Amino acid sequence: xxxxxxxxxxxxxxxxxxxxxxxxxxxxxxxxxxxxxxxxxxxxxxxxxxxxxxxxxxxxxxxxxxxxxxxxxxxxxxxxxxxxxxxxxxxxxxxxxxxxxxxxxxxxxxxxxxxxxxxxxxxxxxxxxxxxxxxxxxxxxxxxxxxxxxxxxxxxxxxxxxxxxxxx
Numbered sequence: 001x002x003x004x005x006x007x008x009x010x011x012x013x014x015x016x017x018x019x020x021x022x023x024x025x026x027x028x029x030x031x032x033x034x035x036x037x038x039x040x041x042x043x044x045x046x047x048x049x050x051x052x053x054x055x056x057x058x059x060x061x062x063x064x065x066x067x068x069x070x071x072x073x074x075x076x077x078x079x080x081x082x083x084x085x086x087x088x089x090x091x092x093x094x095x096x097x098x099x100x101x102x103x104x105x106x107x108x109x110x111x112x113x114x115x116x117x118x119x120x121x122x123x124x125x126x127x128x129x130x131x132x133x134x135x136x137x138x139x140x141x142x143x144x145x146x147x148x149x150x151x152x153x154x155x156x157x158x159x160x161x162x163x164x165x166x167x168x
Contacts, residue, residue: 023078026149027140029114033153033162034061034080037073037122042092043112044125045152046162049084058085072119076112092123102134102148111135111149113158128152 038044049056062081068074073081095117096106110117112124131151137143151158 024075024116024118025078026111026114026135031113031115031153031158032079033113033157034082035073035076035113035115036082036084036152037076038084038086038090038125040083041121042090042123042125043076043117043152044084044090044128045130048090048125048128049086050088055087056084057087059083072121075118076115078115091126093126093129094123095120098124098132098148098150102132104146104148108145109147111147113151113153114149124150124152130154 036044036046036049038048060083062077062083066074066077071077095110098110099106099108107120110124129150130153133149133151135141135143135147135149137145153162
């Protein structure tokens with residue numbers, strides 16, 4: 001009887017360990033830079049923050065794994081998230097505007113730095129768009145239709161990591 005109870009407890013614990021939420025991302029992504037979110041719903045990069053701290057009103061960082069049900073930014077948090085409030089306006093494009101520009105259905109999913117934006121409220125800072133790639137469905141990425149992936153990271157950051165992270 002003790003053995004059966006032990007096996008049941010072990011099985012329950014083991015399945016809970018491996019039932020963690022996974023991130024929805026493109027298979028080729030090897031990014032280790034945190035996502036920067038400006039004013040709670042604009043995805044950007046460090047260039048949007050600027051080089052002077054006078055533009056920053058508030059900044060906070062989340063490094064741990066948040067709960068998917070409670071946080072709309074969950075899928076963007078694998079490498080941490082930096083929330084920034086600025087004393088300047090940030091120009092942006094909505095996901096539907098980007099999809100429409102590329103001839104894709106307006107409500108189609110959009111990826112940023114390889115991670116699916118799971119909430120349609122998020123916008124992308126126009127000054128932070130480094131590159132946009134059209135991703136075709138294939139067996140490796142398991143997409144059902146074409147999608148766009150917006151890079152807010154430079155090619156160097158994608159391969160070598162973020163400059164300010166490497167400085168530490």
